[in-house]
Every structure is written in structure tokens, then in C-alpha cells.
Amino acid sequence: MQKTIYYPEGLPVRTGDIVWNNEGVNVRKVISIVTEEEAKQVFVADGVTDGAGFFWSRYIGESDLGILGFESKESFEEEGVGKLSRPELLxxxxxxxxxxxxxxxNI
Known part of the structure; x- marks a missing residue:
């Protein structure tokens, strides 16, 4: 099963992407994608209704998992979620x- 959701600009979200969130203020790393089908099967059963989206970690180097969170696909535009461009990432x-x-x- 292909796990594809898309950023507002149309690019697919991929595990490992470095992204902006929180209205473009924070840098995060995509660690897992949740599709609409998975959200219906898992989250609704637990009473969580955020739907499709992705789990992220704070991005401070290759091994940092200091803060974890979830970004709902429904909030991408409102939260300024988008993949960092190559110059931004550098x-x-x-x-x-x-x-x-x-x-x-070494961070």
C-alpha cells in the first residue's frame, strides 16, 4: 500500500522530509505517514479524529527524537506546513x- 499524502503545493510527503510547521516557525522531520484509511482504522477506534497526516520529530541532527508530534493534513495550510527547499535546508x-x-x- 502506497502511503501518499501531499503538501499544499502538491509535492508528496515522504518519510525523512525536513519540513516547516507551526506557521513556518519550527523545523521538523517526518518520521511516519498516516493515510486516510489508516486513520479510519486506528485513530477513530481510539477516539482520535485527526485523520491523515504525519508524525514528526524535532529536527536537530540525525538522531534527535527529543520532541514528537502529529500534523494533521487538514491543518497543513493553517500551520504553514511545507517541505524545506534545498537552500532553506542548507x-x-x-x-x-x-x-x-x-x-x-555535534548536532
Whole structure:
């Protein structure tokens, strides 16, 4: 079964994507995609009705899973969810590198 949902601009959401959320303020990493069918089978049974979307982790380096959350497909536009462009991703990685140097960690 193909697990495909789409960003507002039409690109497919993929596990591993680095995205903006919270009105374009936060950088997150897509860790799992939930389709409409999966949402109906799993979430409704548990009383959760967010529907399709994706689970994310805070993105601070390759192994950080410090904060986890869920972004509903219905809230993508309102929350400013979108995949970082290549220049944006390079800037974020550079900023993490500089921050890591300042605090003595490889992030």
C-alpha cells in the first residue's frame, strides 16, 4: 500500500522530509505517514479524529527524537506546513553546525 499524502503545493510527503510547521516557525522531520484509511482504522477506534497526516520529530541532527508530534493534513495550510527547499535546508544545517560549535556538541 502506497502511503501518499501531499503538501499544499502538491509535492508528496515522504518519510525523512525536513519540513516547516507551526506557521513556518519550527523545523521538523517526518518520521511516519498516516493515510486516510489508516486513520479510519486506528485513530477513530481510539477516539482520535485527526485523520491523515504525519508524525514528526524535532529536527536537530540525525538522531534527535527529543520532541514528537502529529500534523494533521487538514491543518497543513493553517500551520504553514511545507517541505524545506534545498537552500532553506542548507541554511538550517549550517545554523545547527554553528550552534553545535558554540555548545560543543555535534548536532
Amino acid at each position: 541554511c538550517v544545517k549550517f545554523l545547527f553546525h554553528l550552534l553545535g560549535k558554540q555548545i560543543g556538541l
